[in-house]
Amino acid sequence: MLSGASLLRAISTPDRVFREGSWSPGHVLGAGYDLRLADDLLVIPTEPGASGYKTVDAGTPPVGEFTLAPGDSALISTIERFSMDFDVAAVIGPKFRWSARGLLILQGTTVHPGYGREKVDGHWRPVGGEGEPLYFVIANVGPGPITMRKGDPIAYLQVIGIEPPQQRTAVSNVGFEFLRDRLFRTGVDGTGQGGLAYFRSVKDLERAVDAESARRDRDWEQLRRQVDAEVAEVKRQVTEAQTTIDRVNNTSNMIVVFGIYLIAVTMLGVVLTTLVNLIGDLPEKLSQDRLVLVTGLVTVYAVSTVVATAVVSFFARSAIRRRS
Numbered sequence: 001m002l003s004g005a006s007l008l009r010a011i012s013t014p015d016r017v018f019r020e021g022s023w024s025p026g027h028v029l030g031a032g033y034d035l036r037l038a039d040d041l042l043v044i045p046t047e048p049g050a051s052g053y054k055t056v057d058a059g060t061p062p063v064g065e066f067t068l069a070p071g072d073s074a075l076i077s078t079i080e081r082f083s084m085d086f087d088v089a090a091v092i093g094p095k096f097r098w099s100a101r102g103l104l105i106l107q108g109t110t111v112h113p114g115y116g117r118e119k120v121d122g123h124w125r126p127v128g129g130e131g132e133p134l135y136f137v138i139a140n141v142g143p144g145p146i147t148m149r150k151g152d153p154i155a156y157l158q159v160i161g162i163e164p165p166q167q168r169t170a171v172s173n174v175g176f177e178f179l180r181d182r183l184f185r186t187g188v189d190g191t192g193q194g195g196l197a198y199f200r201s202v203k204d205l206e207r208a209v210d211a212e213s214a215r216r217d218r219d220w221e222q223l224r225r226q227v228d229a230e231v232a233e234v235k236r237q238v239t240e241a242q243t244t245i246d247r248v249n250n251t252s253n254m255i256v257v258f259g260i261y262l263i264a265v266t267m268l269g270v271v272l273t274t275l276v277n278l279i280g281d282l283p284e285k286l287s288q289d290r291l292v293l294v295t296g297l298v299t300v301y302a303v304s305t306v307v308a309t310a311v312v313s314f315f316a317r318s319a320i321r322r323r324s
């Protein structure tokens with residue numbers, strides 16, 4: 001494994017590891033190099049949490065920053081363009097700072113000798129004159145949104161010196177278009193349905209569950225309001241019925257009291273008439289005292305009957321008033 005001066009020498013040599021000008025000495029770290037996130041050759045969600053993806057490539061403006069909501073995935077590439085010589089290989093590993101935030105990086109382990117080179121006129125040159133970046137498929141499987149910016153270290157590269165193969169062949173890479181079309185299925189307009197299906201399905205499922213539980217909450221709330229309204233209506237009807245019953249009771253009580261009153265008055269009249277007749281029929285010789293006594297009894301009887309009727313009527317009225 002190359003480290004220290006030999007590593008710096010290897011990556012400083014134009015087109016031996018990196019395409020000249022695509023790397024930065026500030027990112028040599030220990031026995032390796034921090035690969036950085038590019039602002040192009042990306043496939044990212046149109047919005048955090050959206051199911052559609054947009055492609056950022058030569059035909060679109062670069063994107064210096066993007067955010068992945070939980071469940072989102074993306075295809076990213078490195079600023080560093082490779083043009084590997086045939087006597088070096090490299091191993092790559094994820095940066096734990098991203099794992100610690102819940103970013104899953106799906107990647108291979110190796111950069112092969114000759115990666116990023118093509119044979120032109122019998123000479124091995126950087127692919128398309130620019131070399132080839134590395135591509136990674138990433139997914140936010142963490143609890144919160146993750147924002148990534150151009151230049152962020154995304155993977156660690158360690159370079160190994162090897163015996164050059166006898167036969168030099170071009171290294172195939174599935175490539176940006178393949179990954180985009182296979183995993184993200186973006187259309188010609190740069191948008192479409194895609195992403196890592198499992199995480200997207202979990203995300204969609206979560207959304208569906210949230211929507212369903214919100215709908216059920218709304219239904220429950222509506223049902224509760226309906227039940228409350230119906231209970232209030234039943235209470236109102238019971239109160240109304242109670243009032244009607246009370247009114248009927250009061251009226252019948254009044255009728256009973258009035259009946260008692262009439263009977264009492266009638267009986268009083270009958271008694272009085274009988275007594276008056278009896279007094280009228282008394283013999284002339286009956287002493288004056290006896291007449292006064294009979295008249296007094298009649299008067300006491302009449303007064304007490306009237307007072308009793310008045311008292312009964314008064315208490316009956318009071319009782320009726322108290323109930324209503």
Ligand SMILES: O=c1ccn([C@H]2C[C@H](O)[C@@H](COP(=O)(O)OP(=O)(O)OP(=O)(O)O)O2)c(=O)[nH]1
Pocket residue numbers: 106107108109110111112115133134135136171172173174
């Ligand atoms: O995460 C990675 C890993 C590797 N590569 C590049 C460098 C490597 O030289 C090339 C091929 O890598 P690998 O051999 O792992 O991929 P493959 O698709 O299995 O290639 P092959 O079928 O040729 O073995 O792809 C990436 O872009 N990203």
